[in-house]
Every structure is written in structure tokens, then in C-alpha cells.
Amino acid sequence: DADVTQTPRNRITKTGKRIMLECSQTKGHDRMYWYRQDPGLGLRLIYYSFDVKDINKGEISDGYSVSRQAQAKFSLSLESAIPNQTALYFCATSDSKGTTNYGYTFGSGTRLTVV
Amino acid sequence: AQSVAQPEDQVNVAEGNPLTVKCTYSVSGNPYLFWYVQYPNRGLQFLLKYITGDNLVKGSYGFEAEFNKSQTSFHLKKPSALVSDSALYFCAVRDGWGGGFKTIFGAGTRLFVKA
Numbered sequence: 009d010a011d012v013t014q015t016p017r018n019r020i021t022k023t024g025k026r027i028m029l030e031c032s033q034t035k036g037h038d039r040m041y042w043y044r045q046d047p048g049l050g051l052r053l054i055y056y057s058f059d060v061k062d063i064n065k066g067e068i069s070d071g072y073s074v075s076r077q078a079q080a081k082f083s084l085s086l087e088s089a090i091p092n093q094t095a096l097y098f099c100a101t102s103d104s105k106g107t108t109n110y111g112y113t114f115g116s117g118t119r120l121t122v123v
Numbered sequence: 124a125q126s127v128a129q130p131e132d133q134v135n136v137a138e139g140n141p142l143t144v145k146c147t148y149s150v151s152g153n154p155y156l157f158w159y160v161q162y163p164n165r166g167l168q169f170l171l172k173y174i175t176g177d178n179l180v181k182g183s184y185g186f187e188a189e190f191n192k193s194q195t196s197f198h199l200k201k202p203s204a205l206v207s208d209s210a211l212y213f214c215a216v217r218d219g220w221g222g223g224f225k226t227i228f229g230a231g232t233r234l235f236v237k238a
Binding site (some may be wrong): 012043048049050051053098100111112113114115116117 | 157
């Protein structure tokens with residue numbers, strides 16, 4: 009099983025619909041992140057969470073919300089989807105304790121298309 | 124503010140030749156530098172990091188990177204490219220000052236290795 013699992017892998021939704029992307033991890037990491045990837049723009053941070061009670065906005069949080077249901081689960085919601093939210097979304101985790109390599113572990117991504 | 128630049132959208136190299144993927148960065152404190160690779164339909168995978176110590180760091184799949192403080196660069200290299208190295212490569216920087224956590228990703232460089 010993957011260390012970081014994202015569901016669904018692909019989703020097509022209509023403008024105005026609410027949609028939730030889910031992320032779960034078995035790494036035991038305390039920090040979790042949501043990024044979106046657009047061609048030529050790299051990865052941009054949407055939201056991040058350092059623990060269950062901690063939620064922070066990233067650089068492009070407008071139109072998104074998140075929920076950290078448990079240390080292992082971090083979901084991203086689009087309250088009312090719009091076409092320019094069509095992108096590849098990644099969940100990532102990291103460990104604040106410095107016992108690992110300071111890098112991130114990424115999920116396989118969710119390809120979201122808003123029509 | 125921290126930033127990272129990958130000046131080449133695409134790098135083409137023949138199999139067996141050396142490859143270099145360029146990255147420059149800007150941070151206010153000590154940089155933590157990373158390279159990630161993304162294969163089609165997959166999430167990003169950690170390749171290597173520089174935190175401190177030797178300027179030449181070795182990572183997965185025969186890749187290495189050289190930290191150059193005076194040029195604020197962290198170029199990814201491999202002595203002999205393989206067709207299977209064809210992928211999208213991301214440089215990332217984290218500002219180590221004060222235990223900063225935020226990791227910024229470059230826009231990515233697509234590497235094509237021709238047989």
C-alpha cells in the first residue's frame with residue numbers, strides 16, 4: 009500500500025458543485041499539505057496543517073477549504089467548483105521531528121476537471 | 124522572500140551523455156535544497172537534498188547535485204543519462220532560518236533522454 013493515498017485519482021465535476029478530495033497517510037508524519045500543479049507554474053501551496061488542531065492558508069487558498077480529521081487524514085474541499093480549478097492536486101506529508109530527510113512524501117495525485 | 128528558479132523548461136540529452144538540470148534559489152537564511160522527480164501519472168518522488176556538509180550530494184538513481192553558495196545554485200547532474208530518466212524534475216528550497224518550514228517549488232524542467 010502507498011504511504012500517502014489520495015482519492016479519487018480522477019474526477020470530472022460541473023461548475024458550482026462541491027467536491028472533496030481525500031488524503032490519508034501511513035507515514036506517521038504530523039505535517040500535511042495540499043498543493044495544486046499547473047503546467048509551467050510548478051506546485052503551489054493551498055493549505056497546510058502541522059497537527060490536528062492546526063490549519064493554515066497557503067498562497068492560493070481562496071475557493072478551497074480543508075479539514076484535518078485525524079493525524080493521518082487531511083481532506084480538501086472545493087465549495088463551489090469553477091473551471092480554473094481544473095488542475096492536478098497533490099497531498100504531501102512531512103515529519104517535524106527531523107528524524108527523516110526533511111523532504112516531503114507525496115501522494116499520486118488527483119486529476120480534477122471542472123466543466 | 125524565498126524563491127527558486129529553473130531557467131529551462133526542457134532539457135534534451137542523448138542516452139549515455141552527461142546531463143545537467145539547472146536550479147537557482149533565493150532565501151534569507153540557510154537554504155535547505157531538494158530535487159524531486161515526477162514520472163507520468165505519479166506523484167513527486169524525493170531524489171536528494173542538501174542541508175549542510177559537503178557541497179556535492181548524491182541521491183537516488185545515480186543523480187547528484189552540487190550546492191554553490193556564491194552562485195546560489197543547486198544544479199542536478201548525472202554522468203550518463205538513461206532513457207528511463209525522462210521525467211519532470213522539480214527543484215525546491217526551504218528557508219532553514221529559524222526552523223522555517225515552507226518549501227517552495229520551481230516550475231519544473233522536463234528532461235528528454237533520446238536513445
